[in-house]
Amino acid sequence: MVRIRLIAVGRLKEKFYIGACEEYLKRLRTMANAEILELPEESGRPDGLRREAARILDAIPKQSYVIALCIEGKTMDSPGLARVLADAQNRGYSQIALIIGSSDGLDDSVKQRADLRLSMSPMTFPHHLARVMVLEQVYRALSINAGSKYHK
Incomplete structure (x- = not known):
């Protein structure tokens, strides 16, 4: 079972974001060992x-x-993310780390460490909402790879 770690800078405060993250984390855990690690914002x-x-x-x-x-990352559709995750697993990666920075973004050293720089959209979203969106998209990608009917 793949391990998914979402590393996010900052703490969620709004109950609706917390609830949505908990729901997608619960769903993800049926297919992966998934966790969120919150780091302090500077x-x-x-x-x-x-x-x-x-x-x-x-x-x-x-x-x-x-x-x-x-x-400035690459944009892709949900099946594209599913292919990326499947390819990573096929190449022997048993752990996937997804990183969401603070509202100030990410330092270049983190971007350089990344195997993939991903943009959710050309539009701007609050980084707390991005956390919900990433969890949903990873769940959707794993569902696609598992042949589930979640993605239509």
Whole structure:
């Protein structure tokens, strides 16, 4: 069973985001060993992104396929993400790490560590909403790969 770690900078405060994340995490756990790791946000400090990056890089499990969510990343549809995850597993990766930075984004060192830079959309979304969207899309991708009827 693949391990999925969503590394997110900042804490969710809004109950509706928390509830949605919990729901998709519960669904994901039927197909993967999935977890969310929240890291402290350092926004507003001159070296904030660098400090966040150090924590993020330390939190990436060894031998992980790393997907960094960033505005300049590649866009893809849900079947495309399903293919990426299946390909990573076929190449021997048993762990997938997805990274969502703070509202200030991600330091270049994190982007350079990523195997894939992914953009959810050319539109701008709150990074807390992005967490829900990523969990749903990973669930959808694994459902596609499992032949489930969730993705229509």
